[in-house]
Amino acid sequence: MSEAAPHLACRGLTVAIGRQTFVAGLDLDVGVGQCWAIVGPNGAGKTTLVATLAGLIAPASGEIAYDGMPLAQIGPRERALRRGYLAQDTVDFFPATVLETALIGRHPHLARWEWESSADVARARHAE
Numbered sequence: 001m002s003e004a005a006p007h008l009a010c011r012g013l014t015v016a017i018g019r020q021t022f023v024a025g026l027d028l029d030v031g032v033g034q035c036w037a038i039v040g041p042n043g044a045g046k047t048t049l050v051a052t053l054a055g056l057i058a059p060a061s062g063e064i065a066y067d068g069m070p071l072a073q074i075g076p077r078e079r080a081l082r083r084g085y086l087a088q089d090t091v092d093f094f095p096a097t098v099l100e101t102a103l104i105g106r107h108p109h110l111a112r113w114e115w116e117s118s119a120d121v122a123r124a125r126h127a128e
Helices: 045-053 075-081 098-103 118-127
Strands: 007-015 020-030 061-066
Touching: 007 045, 020 045, 098 118
Parallel strands: none
Antiparallel strands: 007 020, 007 061
16 A cells, blocks of 8 residues: 655755755654644744645745645646645735634635625634
8 A cells, every 4th residue: 555645755855045044954754643843943934844744935946846746837816726834924004814814724725806705704714
């Protein structure tokens, strides 16, 4: 029996901003249902690493894959369907409730200009 590809994997990942390298040569496999923590002091690059793994920042080098598919080959909508990202700090000119924030996670599952259904609201309420 062959083992399934990790849900999230990276090989030789280097994360940098300008001349500052935060992560160099990271190899990581995260399986379905696993929970990981990234710990370090302020300014160590934790948020930058998570944003890179989410595909929001390009890595300096290396490869990231979701379910065995290189992130570079996954389009924006498919990326949004495969992962969720909620920044710890945002400038929010239009404050949102917890329910409204959870409903944002349903957007990739909707057609363009489609509103959330009662089933979407139920799923968001369950996530609260």
